Amino acid sequence: xxxxxxxxxxxxxxxxxxxxxxxxxxxxxxxxxxxxxxxxxxxxxxxxxxxxxxxxxxxxxxxxxxxxxxxxxxxxxxxxxxxxxxxxxxxxxxxxxxxxxxxxxxxxxxxxxxxxxxxxxxxxxxxxxxxxxxxxxxxxxxxxxxxxxxxxxxxxxxxxxxxxxxxxxxxxxxxxxxxxxxxxxxxxxxxxxxxxxxxxxxxxxxxxxxxxxxxxxxxxxxxxxxxxxxxxxxxxxxxxxxxxxxxxxxxxxxxxxxxxxxxxxxxxxxxxxxxxxxxxxxxxxxxxxxxxxxxxxxxxxxxxxxxxxxxxxxxxxxxxxxxxxxxxxxxxxxxxxxxxxxxxxxxxxxxxxxxxxxxxxxxxxxxxxxxxxxxxxxxxxxxxxxxxxxxxxxxxxxxxxxxxxxxxxxxxxxxxxxxxxxxxxxxxxxxxxxxxxxxxxxxxxxxxxxx
Amino acid sequence: xxxxxxxxxxxxxxxxxxxxxxxxxxxxxxxxxxxxxxxxxxxxxxxxxxxxxxxxxxxxxxxxxxxxxxxxxxxxxxxxxxxxxxxxxxxxxxxxxxxxxxxxxxxxxxxxxxxxxxxxxxxxxxxxxxxxxxxxxxxxxxxxxxxxxxxxxxxxxxxxxxxxxxxxxxxxxxxxxxxxxxxxxxxxxxxxxxxxxxxxxxxxxxxxxxxxxxxxxxxxxxxxxxxxxxxxxxxxxxxxxxxxxxxxxxxxxxxxxxxxxxxxxxxxxxxxxxxxxxxxxxxxxxxxxxxxxxxxxxxxxxxxxx
Numbered sequence: 001x002x003x004x005x006x007x008x009x010x011x012x013x014x015x016x017x018x019x020x021x022x023x024x025x026x027x028x029x030x031x032x033x034x035x036x037x038x039x040x041x042x043x044x045x046x047x048x049x050x051x052x053x054x055x056x057x058x059x060x061x062x063x064x065x066x067x068x069x070x071x072x073x074x075x076x077x078x079x080x081x082x083x084x085x086x087x088x089x090x091x092x093x094x095x096x097x098x099x100x101x102x103x104x105x106x107x108x109x110x111x112x113x114x115x116x117x118x119x120x121x122x123x124x125x126x127x128x129x130x131x132x133x134x135x136x137x138x139x140x141x142x143x144x145x146x147x148x149x150x151x152x153x154x155x156x157x158x159x160x161x162x163x164x165x166x167x168x169x170x171x172x173x174x175x176x177x178x179x180x181x182x183x184x185x186x187x188x189x190x191x192x193x194x195x196x197x198x199x200x201x202x203x204x205x206x207x208x209x210x211x212x213x214x215x216x217x218x219x220x221x222x223x224x225x226x227x228x229x230x231x232x233x234x235x236x237x238x239x240x241x242x243x244x245x246x247x248x249x250x251x252x253x254x255x256x257x258x259x260x261x262x263x264x265x266x267x268x269x270x271x272x273x274x275x276x277x278x279x280x281x282x283x284x285x286x287x288x289x290x291x292x293x294x295x296x297x298x299x300x301x302x303x304x305x306x307x308x309x310x311x312x313x314x315x316x317x318x319x320x321x322x323x324x325x326x327x328x329x330x331x332x333x334x335x336x337x338x339x340x341x342x343x344x345x346x347x348x349x350x351x352x353x354x355x356x357x358x359x360x361x362x363x364x365x366x367x368x369x370x371x372x373x374x375x376x377x378x379x380x381x382x383x384x385x386x387x388x389x390x391x392x393x394x395x396x397x398x399x400x401x402x403x404x405x406x407x408x409x410x411x412x413x414x415x416x417x418x419x420x421x422x423x424x425x426x427x428x429x430x431x432x433x434x435x436x437x438x439x440x441x442x443x444x445x446x447x448x449x450x451x
Numbered sequence: 452x453x454x455x456x457x458x459x460x461x462x463x464x465x466x467x468x469x470x471x472x473x474x475x476x477x478x479x480x481x482x483x484x485x486x487x488x489x490x491x492x493x494x495x496x497x498x499x500x501x502x503x504x505x506x507x508x509x510x511x512x513x514x515x516x517x518x519x520x521x522x523x524x525x526x527x528x529x530x531x532x533x534x535x536x537x538x539x540x541x542x543x544x545x546x547x548x549x550x551x552x553x554x555x556x557x558x559x560x561x562x563x564x565x566x567x568x569x570x571x572x573x574x575x576x577x578x579x580x581x582x583x584x585x586x587x588x589x590x591x592x593x594x595x596x597x598x599x600x601x602x603x604x605x606x607x608x609x610x611x612x613x614x615x616x617x618x619x620x621x622x623x624x625x626x627x628x629x630x631x632x633x634x635x636x637x638x639x640x641x642x643x644x645x646x647x648x649x650x651x652x653x654x655x656x657x658x659x660x661x662x663x664x665x666x667x668x669x670x671x672x673x674x675x676x677x678x679x680x681x682x683x684x685x686x687x688x689x690x691x692x693x694x695x696x697x698x699x700x701x702x703x704x705x706x707x708x709x710x711x712x713x714x715x716x717x718x719x720x721x722x723x724x725x726x727x728x729x730x731x732x733x734x735x736x737x738x739x740x741x742x743x744x745x746x747x748x749x750x751x752x753x754x755x756x757x
Binding site: 021143158355369386389391 | 455456457459470472474504505506507508518519520521523524525540541543544545547548549551553554555571574575577578579650651661664665668669677679680681682683684685686687688689690691736737738750752755757
């Protein structure tokens with residue numbers, strides 16, 4: 001299978017059998033495995049200037065022309081050698097300071113020496129990747145904010161968690177990683193089904209999905225009021241289209257994930273490495289045959305299969321409803337494009353006392369309102385509105401300084417702990433909830449149209 | 452109760468958190484016959500706590516009330532007895548994620564200090580992982596062991612009393628991750644490398660000073676670590692407040708009615724939903740940063756062994 005990444009295309013076949021973290025060099029079409037440590041070529045250029053007072057930008061310092069460089073490239077010469085040629089043909093290179101020479105070489109290497117490192121998927125990798133590549137898909141949830149959520153929510157093995165997210169399944173994946181297949185997760189989803197494009201990038205074993213449940217958000221109210229029935233399943237007619245949608249989303253995601261990975265270079269490894277992250281190397285072998293099998297079956301006994309699936313879905317839905325009805329969840333994680341207040345006021349009903357909850361929102365104002373409403377409702381303490389700032393550093397001898405400040409854009413968190421709700425207060429809060437319902441349902445309709 | 456498993460009711464021997472309100476709380480060890488004094492009066496463990504649900508409101512002798520909370524590493528971090536400077540949850544969260552910790556991970560840590568990070572690490576790697584923590588201060592090592600026993604997590608942690616810079620972690624080729632919070636981390640990088648699994652792993656070093664970071668980075672490079680990355684994370688907490696700003700009297704209002712009309716339409720035209728004119732003042736909801744915040748805890752340097 002051909003894969004495009006960073007304006008390069010290659011096949012992954014050669015990468016199989018190597019350990020994670022192996023660096024590859026791209027040749028014309030396939031993958032080649034070079035040594036892990038490339039000897040630095042800078043040994044002979046120890047000649048350097050002290051400052052740039054005599055360096056004039058006349059645009060003629062590089063003696064090689066564009067065409068020359070293109071010719072070198074077309075000949076298939078190693079990138080390393082092109083860089084060397086560029087250095088030799090730069091008239092100002094020797095006058096540059098040692099640090100500037102370093103910088104020059106690094107920049108050229110980045111351009112001409114295409115190296116790719118294949119690493120194992122993890123929350124760290126995927127969340128930095130998504131934030132850099134597709135921040136819109138995850139509501140601009142920065143990775144340090146996600147890290148906060150996992151800690152504030154006390155996510156761990158054995159929990160029974162409720163997760164409501166519209167972050168492509170990234171938050172769900174992060175929670176699943178931390179729970180390691182122990183305990184259970186109930187994912188609340190809007191629309192026809194949960195989105196798990198990012199979740200599939202983690203390459204979780206099947207076992208992790210055994211205790212992953214899903215429940216439609218549109219059924220929450222009826223579940224809370226006790227009028228819930230399974231007769232009207234959501235999106236029953238859409239069943240097949242949903243399947244298609246999901247699989248489409250998957251392939252889509254795979255492609256984007258490849259392009260996405262380029263930004264990983266912001267992590268700036270010791271040698272400028274463009275890294276890619278390949279859950280596919282494992283997944284494809286495992287999943288592909290299954291997928292085909294499913295398709296064949298569908299063709300053979302399309303109708304029966306559909307009925308069976310519907311029945312299974314209904315059974316799962318009833319199970320999940322029962323899990324929620326126990327109202328003893330160990331925590332609630334919300335990170336969605338929806339207004340957090342109605343979500344929280346309803347979903348907190350399913351959480352046991354003395355358990356943490358965390359709400360993410362890209363904007364602060366909705367969380368201010370949510371804070372106030374939760375105070376009115378009662379049953380929560382230690383409410384905290386917070387934000388984290390992340391600062392990366394360049395650390396080099398005599399050249400250490402902050403790299404970039406990432407203030408704002410990382411989103412805000414509202415967290416707290418549930419406590420037993422006072423009986424008197426709860427009546428008042430019900431009224432509050434009713435008041436909230438009107439605008440919230442309207443909002444949902446608007447969102448539906450968007451989808 | 453356990454720090455690695457939720458329980459519903461409070462039992463004898465549990466560590467519980469008494470929440471007095473407004474960031475004020477403290478831990479108690481629940482014991483039959485014991486009493487705890489608070490500013491709201493006395494809590495009698497046998498009748499007021501044992502058998503009650505976590506998260507309940509407990510009325511004290513003076514009629515005041517408190518909430519009793521299930522312990523978590525985060526609550527413990529806010530309430531533990533300090534024996535050293537500790538790491539707070541903000542740093543802990545990014546450390547946990549960047550070290551890629553999860554159930555089953557084997558982690559090495561030094562020094563143990565007050566055990567703030569240790570509890571969080573144990574929580575994350577449980578039930579199948581393990582924490583090897585090294586503390587060269589004998590008394591602190593002892594105290595940490597005692598706490599782990601009390602908190603029901605001793606099976607997940609091994610405390611070793613030795614100097615990590617000289618003697619290492621006491622294990623080799625088994626760790627998925629190493630965390631260093633010591634004055635001279637560069638002296639322990641070699642030991643960290645040998646503690647990590649042969650197939651690789653992650654390392655993190657926490658240092659308050661940039662000079663320490665520089666030496667650590669050089670050492671990491673020397674030992675062949677890759678993906679070296681230094682970062683700093685800061686937490687900003689906001690108070691939610693309703694604020695009211697007075698409309699200045701520019702002298703026009705008294706003479707001219709139309710100008711007051713202008714005044715009242717002005718705030719609404721700004722589109723702020725909470726604003727309403729009240730006796731010459733505009734009210735709105737705002738989030739105010741705390742007057743003082745933590746400006747620096749330490750630099751976190753991460754790297755990969757592969």
